Amino acid sequence: MTTRHIITLLTDFGNQDPYVAAMKGVILSLNPEAVLVDLTHDVPPQDIIAGSFLLSEATPYFPPGTIHVAVVDPEVGTPRRALAFRDQEQYWVGPDNGLFHLVFRDSPPLDLVSLENSEYFRGSVSRTFQGRDIFAPVAAHLSLGTPLAAFGPTVTDPVTLPWPEASFTPEAVRGEVVYVDGFGNLISNIKGSNLTAWLAEKSHVVILGSLTVNGLSSTYGDVAAGEFLALVGSHGYLEIACARGHAARRLGMGKGRSLAVVKAN
Amino acid sequence: MTTRHIITLLTDFGNQDPYVAAMKGVILSLNPEAVLVDLTHDVPPQDIIAGSFLLSEATPYFPPGTIHVAVVDPEVGTPRRALAFRDQEQYWVGPDNGLFHLVFRDSPPLDLVSLENSEYFRGSVSRTFQGRDIFAPVAAHLSLGTPLAAFGPTVTDPVTLPWPEASFTPEAVRGEVVYVDGFGNLISNIKGSNLTAWLAEKSHVVILGSLTVNGLSSTYGDVAAGEFLALVGSHGYLEIACARGHAARRLGMGKGRSLAVVKAN
Amino acid sequence: MTTRHIITLLTDFGNQDPYVAAMKGVILSLNPEAVLVDLTHDVPPQDIIAGSFLLSEATPYFPPGTIHVAVVDPEVGTPRRALAFRDQEQYWVGPDNGLFHLVFRDSPPLDLVSLENSEYFRGSVSRTFQGRDIFAPVAAHLSLGTPLAAFGPTVTDPVTLPWPEASFTPEAVRGEVVYVDGFGNLISNIKGSNLTAWLAEKSHVVILGSLTVNGLSSTYGDVAAGEFLALVGSHGYLEIACARGHAARRLGMGKGRSLAVVKAN
Numbered sequence: 001m002t003t004r005h006i007i008t009l010l011t012d013f014g015n016q017d018p019y020v021a022a023m024k025g026v027i028l029s030l031n032p033e034a035v036l037v038d039l040t041h042d043v044p045p046q047d048i049i050a051g052s053f054l055l056s057e058a059t060p061y062f063p064p065g066t067i068h069v070a071v072v073d074p075e076v077g078t079p080r081r082a083l084a085f086r087d088q089e090q091y092w093v094g095p096d097n098g099l100f101h102l103v104f105r106d107s108p109p110l111d112l113v114s115l116e117n118s119e120y121f122r123g124s125v126s127r128t129f130q131g132r133d134i135f136a137p138v139a140a141h142l143s144l145g146t147p148l149a150a151f152g153p154t155v156t157d158p159v160t161l162p163w164p165e166a167s168f169t170p171e172a173v174r175g176e177v178v179y180v181d182g183f184g185n186l187i188s189n190i191k192g193s194n195l196t197a198w199l200a201e202k203s204h205v206v207i208l209g210s211l212t213v214n215g216l217s218s219t220y221g222d223v224a225a226g227e228f229l230a231l232v233g234s235h236g237y238l239e240i241a242c243a244r245g246h247a248a249r250r251l252g253m254g255k256g257r258s259l260a261v262v263k264a265n
Numbered sequence: 266m267t268t269r270h271i272i273t274l275l276t277d278f279g280n281q282d283p284y285v286a287a288m289k290g291v292i293l294s295l296n297p298e299a300v301l302v303d304l305t306h307d308v309p310p311q312d313i314i315a316g317s318f319l320l321s322e323a324t325p326y327f328p329p330g331t332i333h334v335a336v337v338d339p340e341v342g343t344p345r346r347a348l349a350f351r352d353q354e355q356y357w358v359g360p361d362n363g364l365f366h367l368v369f370r371d372s373p374p375l376d377l378v379s380l381e382n383s384e385y386f387r388g389s390v391s392r393t394f395q396g397r398d399i400f401a402p403v404a405a406h407l408s409l410g411t412p413l414a415a416f417g418p419t420v421t422d423p424v425t426l427p428w429p430e431a432s433f434t435p436e437a438v439r440g441e442v443v444y445v446d447g448f449g450n451l452i453s454n455i456k457g458s459n460l461t462a463w464l465a466e467k468s469h470v471v472i473l474g475s476l477t478v479n480g481l482s483s484t485y486g487d488v489a490a491g492e493f494l495a496l497v498g499s500h501g502y503l504e505i506a507c508a509r510g511h512a513a514r515r516l517g518m519g520k521g522r523s524l525a526v527v528k529a530n
Numbered sequence: 531m532t533t534r535h536i537i538t539l540l541t542d543f544g545n546q547d548p549y550v551a552a553m554k555g556v557i558l559s560l561n562p563e564a565v566l567v568d569l570t571h572d573v574p575p576q577d578i579i580a581g582s583f584l585l586s587e588a589t590p591y592f593p594p595g596t597i598h599v600a601v602v603d604p605e606v607g608t609p610r611r612a613l614a615f616r617d618q619e620q621y622w623v624g625p626d627n628g629l630f631h632l633v634f635r636d637s638p639p640l641d642l643v644s645l646e647n648s649e650y651f652r653g654s655v656s657r658t659f660q661g662r663d664i665f666a667p668v669a670a671h672l673s674l675g676t677p678l679a680a681f682g683p684t685v686t687d688p689v690t691l692p693w694p695e696a697s698f699t700p701e702a703v704r705g706e707v708v709y710v711d712g713f714g715n716l717i718s719n720i721k722g723s724n725l726t727a728w729l730a731e732k733s734h735v736v737i738l739g740s741l742t743v744n745g746l747s748s749t750y751g752d753v754a755a756g757e758f759l760a761l762v763g764s765h766g767y768l769e770i771a772c773a774r775g776h777a778a779r780r781l782g783m784g785k786g787r788s789l790a791v792v793k794a795n
Contacts, residue, residue, distance in 0.1 A: 006558060008551070014447035015280065015545065016307035018323035019499075021273070024302050025326030028271060032328060036302070037554050037566070042546035045448060046509055058548035061555030061662070063562060074509055077484025127484040129499030132326070182544035183575060219607025219657040234549075234659030244576055244604055279712035280545065281572040283588035284764075286538070289567050290591030293536060297593060301567070310713060311774060339774055342749025392749040394764030397591070 005031070006062065007139050010039035010055055011071045011131060012046060019129065023069070023136040026122065030140035039068070046074040048098050050255075052161060053179050056102035057235050059090060069131075069139045070094040077127030082115035082134055083158060084142065084151055091148075093139045095130070098161035109158070116152035166190040168198055173261040175238070177208075180254050184246030187239045188259055192232030195261065206230040208240050208259040211251060220244075270296070271327065272404050275304035275320055276336045276396065277311060284394065288334070288401040291387065295405035304333070311339040313363050315520075317426060318444050321367035322500050324355060334396075334404045335359035342392030347380035347399055348423060349407065349416055356413075358404045360395070363426035374423070381417035431455040433463055438526040440503070442473075445519050449511030452504045453524055457497030460526060468529040471495040473505050474518060479529075485509075535561070536592065537669050540569035540585055541601045541661065542576060549659065553599070553666040556652065560670035569598070576604040578628050580785075582691060583709050586632035587765050589620060599661075599669045600624035607657030612645035612664055613688060614672065614681055621678075623669045625660070628691035639688070646682035696720045698728055703791040705768070707738075710784050714776030717769045718789055722762030725791065733794040736760040738770050739783060744794075750774075 007027060013019040020041050027034050039058045043051040051072035059068050066089075073095045081096035087107040092100055096114070103109075115134055118125070120141045122133040138151055166175035166189050175190040186208070206213045216238075217229040225244040228251075233239040240259070241247050248254055272292060278284040285306050292299050304323045308316040316337035324333050331354075338360045346361035352372040357365060361379070368374075380399055383390070385406045387398040403416055431440035431454050440455040451473070471478045481503075482494040490509040493516075498504040505524070506512050513519055537557060543549040550571050557564050569588045573581040581602035589598050603625045611626035617637040622630060626644070633639075645664055648655070650671045652663040668681055696705035696719050705720040716738070736743045746768075747759040755774040758781075763769040770789070771777050778784055 006562070015303075016305055017446045018304060018319050019446075021302065021304040021323040022326045025323065025328070025331075028300075028302070028331075029326065029328040032271070032300075035558075035562075037551065037558070038545075039548060039551040040546055045511075054548050058551040058555065061552045061559065063555070063559040066555075066558075075486045078486035126499040128496065132499065181547045181549075221605045221608040231658065234656040234662065246575075280568075281570055282711045283569060283584050284711075286567065286569040286588040287591045290588065290593070290596075293565075293567070293596075294591065294593040297536070297565075310776075340751045343751035391764040393761065397764065 005033055005143050006035045006037060006066045007143055008037045008039050008059070008062065008066060008068045009041070010043065010051065010058070010068065011041045012043040012051065013041050013071070013131070015041050019131065022129075022132045026132055026136040027140045030137060031143050034140065034143050043072050046072060048072050049161060049163065050179060051099050052102045052163070055099065056106060059103070062090065064089045067091040067093065067139050067142050069135050070099050071131040071135055072099055073097065073130065076130050081155065082130065083112060083155065084115055084138055084148055085109035085112040086148060091142055093135050093142065096155070096159050098159045100158065101161035101163055104158065111148040112155045112158060113148050114152045114155045117150060120146065120151055164189055166194070168194065171262065173198055175259055177253070177255050177257045177259065180248045183241070184248040184250070185233065185239045185241040186247055186251075186253060186257070187233060187235065187237050190238040190261070192236050192238060195232070195238055199261075199263070203264040204261055205264050206238070206240070206259065206261050208257065209251065209253060211240070213240070214264070270298055270408050271300045271302060271331045272408055273302045273304050273324070273327065273331060273333045274306070275308065275316065275323070275333065276306045277308040277316065278306050278336070278396070280306050284396065287394075287397045291397055291401040292405045295402060296408050299405060299408050308337050311337060313337050314426060314428065315444060316364050317367045317428070320364065321371060324368070327355060329354045330356075332356040332358065332404050332407050334400050335364050336396040336400055337364055338362065338395065341395050346420065347395065348377060348420065349380055349403055349413055350374035350377035351413060356407055358400050358407070361420070361424050363424045365423065366426035366428055369423065369425075376413040377420045377423060378413050379417045379420045382415060385411065385416055429454055431459070433459065436527065438463055440524055442518070442520050442522045442524065445513045448506070449513040449515070450498065450504045450506045451512055451516075451518060451522070452498060452500065452502050455503040455526070457501050457503060460497070460503055464526075464528070469526055470529055471503070471505065471524065471526050473522065473524040474516065476505070476516060478505070535563055535673050536565045536567060536596045537673055538567045538569050538589070538592065538596060538598045539571070540573065540581065540588070540598065541571045542573040542581065543571050543601070543661070545571050549661065552659075552662045556662055556666040557670045560667060561673050564670060564673050573602050576602060578602050579691060579693065580709060581629050582632045582693070585629065586636060589633070592620065594619045595621075597621040597623065597669050597672050599665050600629050601661040601665055602629055603627065603660065606660050611685065612660065613642060613685065614645055614668055614678055615639035615642035616678060621672055623665050623672065626685070626689050628689045630688065631691035631693055634688065641678040642685045642688060643678050644682045644685045647680060650676065650681055694719055696724070698724065701792065703728055705789055707783070707785050707787045707789065710778045713771070714778040714780070715763065715769045715771040716777055716781075716783060716787070717763060717765065717767050720768040720789075720791070722766050722768060725762070725768055729791075729793075734791055735794055736768070736770065736789065736791050738787065738789040739781065741770070741781060743770070
């Protein structure tokens with residue numbers, strides 16, 4: 001963990017307003033050598049579950065020492081805490097509202113602290129834009145080598161999310177759609193590795209509302225254009241897609257919808 | 266003002282077309298060490314007032330020496346002038362059409378010049394894309410240390426905007442909505458610091474069409490989800506918001522709408 | 531061709547999902563010094579023709595040694611080949627599906643290879659996301675100095691596109707709209723330089739459906755707001771525009787529509 005100069009940003013601010021740019025300006029003012037990378041700024045507004053999913057999807061590909069700033073923060077300015085932590089490889093900074101739930105699940109946090117030392121904040125802290133006034137400057141100071149312990153006291157009880165876990169029984173695997181991507185693919189909370197173990201190469205069907213798909217495909221091009229398919233996507237979760245089409249619009253289905261996998265025998 | 270290698274870009278080009286990328290390619294061809302930061306490319310098409318507001322909101326957070334290239338330019342290719350200037354801290358480059366009005370208001374321009382020395386333009390200058398052919402190369406040359414005076418003659422009469430200034434009388438403060446952000450917050454031209462001085466801690470109401478809000482909140486979480494509130498936002502202006510909602514859509518109101526603050530008794 | 535550290539990305543992934551960020555993380559993990567530039571991620575989904583047009587429009591402005599990664603890839607995971615090549619100046623990496631057609635037309639490929647050496651891929655290659663698992667790491671290795679020949683065998687028959695070429699006869703030039711930009715300008719496949727030679731300064735009209743425009747303008751400001759005009763745009767092709775308006779919406783026309791230029795007497 002030598003260099004720590006890559007700083008990524010994930011927010012629900014969109015790209016139209018000057019909010020993301022303000023955060024970047026604050027970071028570059030403190031550390032002109034920081035390398036800024038946008039994860040996405042199109043998290044659905046105030047959707048902490050989607051933000052947590054997107055954060056956990058994007059961050060594993062970044063090098064050791066990367067600092068991830070995440071801001072989906074409907075309670076900004078209330079007494080909700082602000083956090084920073086690391087795992088064996090990377091760093092995270094953001095509000096204590098469940099946004100880091102899936103990061104914690106994949107890798108327990110080390111040196112988890114509550115951001116309370118205002119020495120590392122902007123001179124005047126707005127109650128409505130802590131991304132600019134707290135999270136951005138803390139990330140910049142982290143990139144300059146400030147240890148986590150300097151930012152505030154240790155925390156042991158971060159907020160968790162009511163994240164829907166998939167259930168596995170001998171008869172069926174049940175889960176739900178947790179994210180619809182820009183291609184219209186309906187991504188579930190059923191992990192491909194767990195599903196493969198459960199299937200044990202038995203034939204099976206995937207059921208989503210009135211749609212029944214036989215077996216899993218390997219890639220979108222395996223079926224004809226316009227046909228639906230089920231596959232374990234690049235993120236490692238079971239998804240329903242439509243070859244060269246937009247499954248969510250075609251099916252009129254979205255986030256929260258239940259799906260099941262049952263053996264076909 | 267030692268390093269000047271950060272170059273920001275603000276345009277109304279959107280992110281779909283290759284226009285922004287062409288500007289970045291031109292800059293990196295002249296100065297491969299330039300650090301490029303997008304302010305936004307989603308200024309409403311040809312909306313100079315919105316562009317001026319967004320530019321004045323985003324630029325103060327950047328470090329000394331930063332160069333800001335702004336292109337919202339409905340008159341491109343006509344005889345309208347092209348400008349570059351600095352203030353005590355930063356540099357700006359773009360068309361002379363009012364886009365810099367709020368930058369000028371906040372800090373008078375120094376070394377304001379008309380871009381006329383074609384030695385610093387691309388070899389062939391298109392009459393429809395001066396962002397690529399004039400503004401991008403001038404910014405790159407600035408970042409390499411070329412002094413402003415080299416680009417052309419001094420200008421003393423830059424174009425100004427019919428920017429709506431708020432009015433303060435003993436009875437009321439009157440202003441209008443100048444920008445609606447991506448969360449749906451209706452941002453006015455009433456400066457928070459001026460409003461606070463005028464209020465002198467007296468109780469008051471904010472009136473926007475049929476909506477009346479009692480007093481100012483400190484942050485969005487101060488009221489229940491779905492309720493409207495008034496507050497001085499992170500940009501320093503009075504705004505009307507809806508907690509966890511989209512005020513502009515809920516109210517059916519937008520830019521140009523009048524609002525007023527009156528003392529309550 | 532000394533430095534090769536600028537890497538651009540063009541995809542149809544959009545900016546909402548974590549896919550582009552995953553590619554960037556993979557590149558930065560292999561080469562932390564890479565400078566990443568987005569060309570666009572809003573290529574219409576799976577539209578190889580639009581992707582080819584946008585790629586050929588944006589890449590000429592980048593410096594020698596730039597590496598362009600392009601992913602519009604409806605057949606990902608099928609046996610379609612993956613390619614890398616260079617011309618005298620720059621490098622390209624992406625699927626063999628016609629996406630590079632216009633790049634090849636403008637400058638014949640050198641050292642064109644099929645990406646088959648898995649030593650340069652990510653450890654596990656998903657069948658649905660080769661942007662992350664093949665194209666990103668190959669681009670990173672290119673930027674570190676790996677020669678093209680190391681990635682796989684030479685290819686001589688890359689896939690071509692049914693790109694519509696404009697036709698020139700003594701009576702008329704006929705072409706079609708190949709792209710509608712974010713301003714609503716209808717951009718044709720009729721090259722400005724060819725058109726100018728054909729016109730030989732004779733007066734002429736441009737016909738698009740029921741619209742007839744007299745002669746070519748030099749820039750959008752040449753006609754009154756709301757009027758239609760024809761001009762050779764900054765990309766070098768004939769386009770139909772509407773001054774301060776959105777020509778495509780006003781005319782109800784889009785991609786694929788025929789247009790003609792005929793001499794006026």
